[in-house]
Amino acid sequence: MKQNDNRVESTLLRRINERRLLEAIQRHGPSSRAALTRVSGLTAPTVSKAVDSLLRRGLVEELEPAEQALGRPGRLVRMAAESAAVLGVVIDAGTSCVVATGLDGAVTEERTIRFATPAGYPALLDQVEEACRTLIHAGAVFVHGIGLSVPGLVNERVHEIVFSPNLHLLDKHNPARDLEARLGLPSVLVQESDALVLGEWLYGDAQGLGDFAVLDAATGLGLGVMSGGRLLAGHSGLAGEVGHVTVAPEGIRCGCGNRGCLETLATDAALARLVGEKLGRAVALDEASALLATRPADFQHEIRTVTEYLAIAIAAVINIFNPTTLFVHGTLLAGSPERFARVLERVRQRTLTAALADCTIVATKSSKRQGAVAGIIHHLTNACAPTLG
């Protein structure tokens, strides 16, 4: 019995060491075993053993270093970029996509398949499965798993999307579980704002940050918060729904059923809707973007309205969560330096001075595709061993 306990303990320790090394490689990029020994604080033999195990499991690969003038350089260890892959699935209103990447998370257009999001759930699942099979076949390498970025409320206790205000076909479904049954690959469901947080943390400017937030102001108004190095989830994973705070009690009907939610006034979709109302017809996001670029004077009032409400949303996040950095994701306002500068001017008037002094506000660089990929990489890393503290 005692011997068994020891064996369990040493397996767990080994897995914890492997997880530490994976995290170090993700943070520092390709590293020699010597460098990993330095940054991890583990002994050289322990690092070697853990790297060998990660190599066997296909999570990392070795790379010949460039010639050096002096000495014999060690080979570099990096996340498996060529010998293995993961898939990222982004389900969204309008357009969805599937991307294949190495475990380094380098997302490319060539390995992305986009399609119009079908009107029903079975058709959506068929399309996603077909795109996954095409990419798996084209890559011809081992696929570790699939990360799915989805809009709406993802209940982590019952493992389903309980409600998706902007894409109701997802209500009461778990596309990760359904895809796993069809493809036999580990698949994880990640709420899209949390996916953006993980993407920014692994591949963007939030590397090494413990307290930051991502506000997604594209279709819906989503919020993901990293607090003390952990994703804020709440009791069931539903925390962060700032978009459904009422700001206009008599306002238009929101996808959630209430009236005048912040997300009906603070997003790219809201601005496109207001531009459309002015023109008396429906205007898609691309067209709204072109109209704002070519005829900005015609839509000053609409831009001002959405600028004001986006500033209220940003100020609320900073006042409540006190992040060191707030990343804002979007096209029409956050994607235009000039318009974003005007949003920030309004934020300065709306935010508590002390909280604002702590916080840098920037437009996000990572995409939902990277978020979906980060979701599965985060899962694979966590699967090594539980986090300590």
Ligand SMILES: [Zn+2]
């Ligand atoms: Zn709402």
